[in-house]
Amino acid sequence: MNGRRIATVVLVAAALVGLGFLAARSLDLMPEQASTRAVLVDQLFRWLLGVATVIFLIVQGGLLYAVIRFRRRPGDESDGPPIHGNARLEIVWTLIPAVIVALIAFYSFRVLAASEEPEDSPLVVEVSARQFTWQFHYPEAGITSAELHLPVGRQVRFEITSDDVIHSFWIPEFRVKRDATPGQVAELLVTPSQIGRFAIRCAELCGPGHATMTSEVVVDSPADFAAWLAGQRAPAASGDPAQAARASFDRYGCYGCHTLADAQASGSVGPVLDGIGQTAATRVEGLQAQEYLRQSILEPGAFVVPGYADGLMPSNLGERMTPEEIDTLVAYLLSQ
Amino acid sequence: MPKPSLAGRLPSWTRYLWWNTDHKVIGLQYIVTTFIFFLLGGLMAMLIRAELLRPGFDLMNGAEYDRLFTNHGSVMLFLWIIPVLAGFGNYLIPLMIGARDMAFPRLNALSFWLIPPAGLLMLASFFVGGAEAGWTAYVPLSIRGPDGQTLWAISVVILGMSSILGAINFVTTVFTMRAEGMTIWRLPLFVWGILATSLLVLTATPVLAAGLILVAMDRLFGTLFFSVAAGGDPVLWQNIFWFYSHPAVYIMVLPAMGIISEVIPVFARKPLFGYKPIAMSSMAISVLGLTVWAHHMFTSGMDPRLRIPYMISSMVIAVPTGVKFFSWLATMWDGKLRINTPMLFAMGFMSLFVIGGITGIFLASIPIDLHVHDSYFVVAHLHYVLFGGSVSAVYAGLYYWFPKITGRMYDERLGIVHFVLNFLGTSLAYLPQFEAGLLGMPRRVADYADQFTTLNALSSVGAFLLGISTLPFLYNAIVSWATGPKAAANPWRALTLEWTTSSPPPAENFEDIPVVSSGPYDFGQTPAVSPAATPAGGS
Numbered sequence: 091m092n093g094r095r096i097a098t099v100v101l102v103a104a105a106l107v108g109l110g111f112l113a114a115r116s117l118d119l120m121p122e123q124a125s126t127r128a129v130l131v132d133q134l135f136r137w138l139l140g141v142a143t144v145i146f147l148i149v150q151g152g153l154l155y156a157v158i159r160f161r162r163r164p165g166d167e168s169d170g171p172p173i174h175g176n177a178r179l180e181i182v183w184t185l186i187p188a189v190i191v192a193l194i195a196f197y198s199f200r201v202l203a204a205s206e207e208p209e210d211s212p213l214v215v216e217v218s219a220r221q222f223t224w225q226f227h228y229p230e231a232g233i234t235s236a237e238l239h240l241p242v243g244r245q246v247r248f249e250i251t252s253d254d255v256i257h258s259f260w261i262p263e264f265r266v267k268r269d270a271t272p273g274q275v276a277e278l279l280v281t282p283s284q285i286g287r288f289a290i291r292c293a294e295l296c297g298p299g300h301a302t303m304t305s306e307v308v309v310d311s312p313a314d315f316a317a318w319l320a321g322q323r324a325p326a327a328s329g330d331p332a333q334a335a336r337a338s339f340d341r342y343g344c345y346g347c348h349t350l351a352d353a354q355a356s357g358s359v360g361p362v363l364d365g366i367g368q369t370a371a372t373r374v375e376g377l378q379a380q381e382y383l384r385q386s387i388l389e390p391g392a393f394v395v396p397g398y399a400d401g402l403m404p405s406n407l408g409e410r411m412t413p414e415e416i417d418t419l420v421a422y423l424l425s426q
Numbered sequence: 427m428p429k430p431s432l433a434g435r436l437p438s439w440t441r442y443l444w445w446n447t448d449h450k451v452i453g454l455q456y457i458v459t460t461f462i463f464f465l466l467g468g469l470m471a472m473l474i475r476a477e478l479l480r481p482g483f484d485l486m487n488g489a490e491y492d493r494l495f496t497n498h499g500s501v502m503l504f505l506w507i508i509p510v511l512a513g514f515g516n517y518l519i520p521l522m523i524g525a526r527d528m529a530f531p532r533l534n535a536l537s538f539w540l541i542p543p544a545g546l547l548m549l550a551s552f553f554v555g556g557a558e559a560g561w562t563a564y565v566p567l568s569i570r571g572p573d574g575q576t577l578w579a580i581s582v583v584i585l586g587m588s589s590i591l592g593a594i595n596f597v598t599t600v601f602t603m604r605a606e607g608m609t610i611w612r613l614p615l616f617v618w619g620i621l622a623t624s625l626l627v628l629t630a631t632p633v634l635a636a637g638l639i640l641v642a643m644d645r646l647f648g649t650l651f652f653s654v655a656a657g658g659d660p661v662l663w664q665n666i667f668w669f670y671s672h673p674a675v676y677i678m679v680l681p682a683m684g685i686i687s688e689v690i691p692v693f694a695r696k697p698l699f700g701y702k703p704i705a706m707s708s709m710a711i712s713v714l715g716l717t718v719w720a721h722h723m724f725t726s727g728m729d730p731r732l733r734i735p736y737m738i739s740s741m742v743i744a745v746p747t748g749v750k751f752f753s754w755l756a757t758m759w760d761g762k763l764r765i766n767t768p769m770l771f772a773m774g775f776m777s778l779f780v781i782g783g784i785t786g787i788f789l790a791s792i793p794i795d796l797h798v799h800d801s802y803f804v805v806a807h808l809h810y811v812l813f814g815g816s817v818s819a820v821y822a823g824l825y826y827w828f829p830k831i832t833g834r835m836y837d838e839r840l841g842i843v844h845f846v847l848n849f850l851g852t853s854l855a856y857l858p859q860f861e862a863g864l865l866g867m868p869r870r871v872a873d874y875a876d877q878f879t880t881l882n883a884l885s886s887v888g889a890f891l892l893g894i895s896t897l898p899f900l901y902n903a904i905v906s907w908a909t910g911p912k913a914a915a916n917p918w919r920a921l922t923l924e925w926t927t928s929s930p931p932p933a934e935n936f937e938d939i940p941v942v943s944s945g946p947y948d949f950g951q952t953p954a955v956s957p958a959a960t961p962a963g964g965s
Contacts, residue, residue: 119864131793138791142784149751149780153773156758157765160694170696170761172950180700183752184745191741191787198791199734205793206730255567256660258725258800262866265797269726271661272566273654276727289875293725293800293868295560297567298488301871358483358873399489401570 106144114140124263124284124309127205131265134201141190205266206279212245219250219257219270221402222299222359223343224290233322236340238290238307240282241315248278253404258294261307267293282309298399299347299359335422338415342407352426359402361395367424383420387411445539447531450931452538453517454831457824459538460510463545467501468893470494475855475889478882481874491872492558493574497548499561500578503674504585505545507816511681512537512592514823515620517831519596521924522614524605524942526934529598537591544584551577560870562671565652565663569644576645579638586635589677593624593631605923607942611702614922614946618705619684622712626673626680629716634670637663661726668719676715678812680708682819683750686772689822690754691947692920693769694761698947700753707746714743724795733792740790747783751776767841771822774849778814782807785860803863806856814852821848821899828906829913833930836910840902847895854888922946 114136123129160170215238216227227234240246250259252270259278260267268278292303310318336353339345345355350363370379374393377385385392390403404410411419441451442458474494477485486494516534520527528534551557555572568575600613600621613621641663643649650656652663691698698704720728720736754776763769785807788794798804821844828836858881863869867878874882916925921944927936944951 119861121865127793131797134791135788135794138788138794142787145784146780149755150777152755152758153777156755156761156763157773160758160761160763162695162762162764166762168695168762169950170694172697172948173699173760174697175700175703176756179756180703180749180753184703184749187745187748188742191744194787194791195738195741198737198793201793202733255570256564260800260866260868262797265793267725267796267799271727273660274727289866291866291868295492295562295564295567295870298492298558300492300868301488301873304875359488 106147109147110140110144113143120265122263122284122286122288123265124261124282124286124288125265126281126283128263128265129283130201130205134197137197138194141194208247208279209245209281212247212279213241214247214249215240217248217250217259217270218253219259219292219296219303220253220343220404221255221297221346222292222303222357223346224259224292224303224305225341225343228319231319231323233319234341235322236305236343236345238305239315239318240307240309241312242282242285242309243312245279245281248280250276250278255296256294257292257296257303260291260293261288262291263288264307269294282307285309285311297359297402299357299402302357302359303346331418332422332425334415335418338411338419339422342411343404347402350426359398361398363423363426365426367426370424379424380420383423384416387416387419445535447527447535448933449516449520449528449531449534450831450935452534453513453515455538456509456513456516456541459541459545460506460513463501463505464510465896466549467498467506468896470498470501471889472893474498475886477872478874479886480883481876481879483873486872488872489556489558492560492870493552493556495870496557496560496578497552500548500557500582501545502812503561503678504582505541505548507678507812507820508589508674509541509585510820511620511623511678511816512589514616514685514820514827515592515596515681518827518924519599519617519620520603521927521931521935522617522922523600523603523608524923524936524940525599525603526936526939528595529603530595533591534595537588537595540584540588540591544581544588547577547584548581551575551581562667563638563641563663564667565641565644565660566654568641569652576642579642579645583635583638583642586631586638589627590631593627596620596624597628605939605942608923609942611705612942612945613705614684615687615698615701615704615708616681616684618708619681619687622708623677623680626677626712626715630670630673630677633666637666637670640666661723661728664723664726665719668722669716672719672722673712673715675811676711678816680711682775682816683708685819685823685826686754686775687750688920688922689768689772689826690757691949692826692918693764693766693772694758695764695949696757696761697945697949698753699756699759700749701945701947703749704753707749710746711743714739714746718743721790721795724792725799737790737792741787744783744787751780766825766838767836767845768822768826770842770845771818771825771848774845775815775818775822778810778818778849778852782810782812782815785810798863800869801863802859802867802869805869806859806863809856809859810852814856818848818852821845824903826918827924828903829917830924830929830931832907832910833913833928834906834910835913835917836906837902840898844895844898844902847891847898851888851891851895855885855892856888858882858884858888921948 117139120132120135123132214229216229218225225234225236226238250268250270251274252272254272257270258267259270264280266280268276286309288307290305290307292300296303339353345353345357347357347360348363349356370382373382388408390405391400394400442455477491551574554574554577556574557578558571559568559575600617640651644651650658652658652660654660687698687704718736718740721740724733789807825836825841862878862881867874913929915928923940926940
């Protein structure tokens with residue numbers, strides 16, 4: 091290699107690395123950072139984006155340069171020089187990628203270890219997934235909720251499982267997900283770092299309601315979180331039966347599949363429940379509205395509204411709900 | 427031997443509709459049949475993108491959407507990319523190694539004739555409830571699903587059988603039927619690609635078939651292989667499935683890379699840079715490819731310590747892949763590039779596949795994967811690999827061998843229009859999906875949050891452009907096949923053996939079996955000669 095050629099190679103390499111830095115610094119492709127893990131993951135992501143930019147530019151630039159510079163001149167029917175290879179060059183372009191890959195793997199390992207570091211006394215939240223809802227149980231406080239509340243700054247240990255098929259518990263702003271697999275309890279450590287409301291989404295195909303299997307995580311200040319816990323612990327029977335019925339509607343996951351405006355539910359997998367007070371009596375001959383609703387909750391397979399699939403609605407609600415809860419819910423639905 | 431009485435009475439093209447043991451007939455049967463499935467799978471993609479044009483359930487409900495993308499994925503992988511590359515293999519392998527046919531011609535015909543019934547079986551699943559569990563068919567969802575899922579499983583088992591029979595035939599043919607002088611180190615790189623792929627098929631496909639039979643038995647006979655209540659393990663299926671399905675990516679990519687290695691030296695008019703490293707990198711990818719499957723399971727609660735080795739093996743695949751890319755670039759360096767349609771698609775392959783390759787490194791990095799796994803980032807990645815990559819290479823191959831197969835030249839201007847539409851459509855369809863995934867959009871959803879609307883609308887427009895891009899190709903292929911100018915034996919002045927015989931080749935391929943005395947890409951020697959015979963003058 092002569093001096094001029096070396097200078098060109100150095101210049102091009104410097105320009106590529108510069109562009110890599112620029113891409114890593116200036117491209118904001120990730121959502122808000124709402125956990126300590128998100129900060130670590132995003133650093134790794136930016137670094138990798140820089141490396142990726144350099145590789146991307148080498149290949150695209152090489153292709154463009156070849157098209158412009160090495161295009162056949164009109165009338166030239168001759169072949170190019172008979173070069174079959176170059177051992178030194180081939181060793182270089184095997185070794186350099188190998189080193190880059192080793193660095194990426196090492197850095198990834200470091201970030202993984204740091205983001206899964208357990209802290210003392212984490213808040214334990216048991217997550218159960220079912221088609222197509224999430225339920226959160228706080229064993230220390232003894233409460234169960236359809237909405238996830240977390241205090242900012244304290245590590246959470248999610249213990250995730252599923253009652254039916256595989257789901258995946260994903261909070262994009264936390265930069266992490268974990269599958270909810272029936273028969274297994276998967277652990278996930280994460281420390282929320284940002285007060286706010288963030289989406290929870292199911293990431294693993296779980297059936298026709300997969301797209302709408304969403305919920306929200308509310309990250310509170312420690313004081314707000316304590317207040318929320320206290321509010322949940324207080325007896326739900328505040329005297330308003332509609333309030334109690336709406337709580338059941340949430341707790342037992344009805345909202346995951348049914349639409350009911352009064353309960354702010356917009357599921358699309360099961361029949362719409364708006365106006366069910368009127369239509370319930372017309373569904374099955376010989377069954378009055380109240381009887382029909384009770385049967386639909388206790389034995390969902392007995393009659394399936396045409397156009398909807400059998401076997402999706404849980405058949406064990408009779409065991410899970412108290413008789414009062416069922417009565418209250420039926421009365422509430424009749425009023426809709 | 428065909429019965430002369432029958433052959434005498436029917437027009438010659440009808441032999442493509444019947445049982446025939448000529449590898450060229452079978453190769454073309456494969457290519458045309460699978461292209462029809464490609465159009466069907468593409469139509470499903472158009473419906474999917476129409477649904478995703480705006481948020482909300484606009485055209486269909488969740489179950490219908492699940493059926494659509496399950497069949498889109500299955501048709502594209504099992505009835506298009508894998509068999510179309512086998513079709514190229516069938517047509518080209520005997521010609522490239524100087525043989526009169528494949529080693530087992532009747533087995534070869536059988537491998538093709540398993541495909542149409544299996545394809546019909548898969549489509550029939552729509553009429554019995556449909557297959558709704560995705561092409562990955564994760565248990566327990568796939569065990570609970572409607573009857574269509576059983577038909578789907580049987581169809582995939584049959585297609586796997588076809589693939590295994592084909593692989594046995596390829597390996598035997600390459601090892602035992604080569605012409606005199608066709609040493610291992612003179613094999614064209616497409617042959618190396620098919621060889622590496624066939625070894626993967628023989629190792630991994632039987633495992634998928636076994637797994638699918640277990641699922642079918644759980645569904646039909648009440649066995650409990652995957653039942654949680656009975657102590658079965660749903661994650662077992664993921665291990666079985668990905669032990670096949672990750673290598674399947676290389677099954678879909680290695681022959682495609684082989685096509686690229688054929689096209690680039692011919693149109694750069696230079697020897698392939700680093701023949702042996704490229705051949706060996708195919709074998710390396712094939713062996714390494716068997717050790718990476720659990721990178722699809724980082725979120726599944728597998729033993730956390732096992733994640734690290736899978737991350738490393740997955741990333742190491744980048745090294746042999748890089749060897750190929752740098753070698754192709756070096757082949758073009760100082761060459762005399764003819765930028766026509768096959769070369770454009772080969773360069774398009776490099777330009778698009780590299781994006782799929784780089785984003786594969788992001789996915790192998792466990793902390794990033796725990797965020798983007800099962801998101802649209804993965805959808806974009808896999809389409810860059812399989813559409814930007816494999817399908818671009820298939821198009822490069824279709825244009826490159828069109829004169830050989832049909833005996834006629836295609837229209838260059840229409841080819842370039844096709845390339846431009848295809849390249850723009852691919853970029854517009856898949857680039858926005860990376861960002862949608864990073865921002866938090868899960869895959870396999872018919873409805874999405876409003877924040878993803880713009881990205882999805884762009885993606886849908888790109889997909890529709892891709893749909894339109896097939897029209898100039900179809901027009902070009904059909905009209906040129908019927909009325910295009912006659913092609914010479916060797917219009918590209920290539921040096922591999924398929925160009926030493928007439929276009930299209932006669933029955934049994936060669937008048938005299940060639941004797942090979944030089945490599946497949948020895949361009950730049952003066953005077954340029956083909957290894958066995960003097961090439962007919964090129965354009």
